[in-house]
Amino acid sequence: MFSQEDVGAKKRNRQRKKIDVKMDSKGKHALVIIDAQLDFMPGGALAVQEGDQIVPFINALQADFQTIIATQDWHPENHGSFAANHDGKSPGEWIELEGLQQVLWPVHCVQGSPGADFHPELDRSRWMRIFQKGQNPGVDSYSGFFDNNQVVDTGLHAYLQSLGVTELTCVGLAADYCVKFTVLDALRLGYQVHVPAAGTRAVNLQEGDFERALAEMQQAGATIQ
């Protein structure tokens, strides 16, 4: 049962959503900010080189959008993608995790930890919703749409559909993992997708992964700007 407060909040949310759609002349084209979190920034647990340099770019880009959505990597401590949760394994090694090949990562973006927070200079004032992913310890979730097994849906697609969004600009971290897999899923789901290269950086486990990721997204139908 909902308390009166919950019901009130739900009503307000519904009203806010309606107003956004109505007033949103650019609503069909949304900005999706992927995992712009401290653990992926220099100094973080899974630092992406120059990851923080995308923050001013994204802040400026937000001015062009009415519909802004973010994703947030949000793992429990016992997540299977963490090398520390597998005896004798190190980050960068591969294991089989519930039937899927999984590269192991340092412990990162643990729910509620400071590293799971967004970069403090990132303007969040007009974000409409944050979709969290990676909560299931048995499967990783690079894409903002689905877990890596393509079974669990974050709800992002249904939300974008409810707003009438057909076109996405995707930015964030990292180009060779969460941005790439979000973009590939978006293309499969029928969205027109743009990726401004200045709005993303790569982990680069292998040299050239950034360029390869951009090429893969482009081949799949994304516009790389």
Ligand SMILES: [Zn+2]
């Ligand atoms: Zn993760």
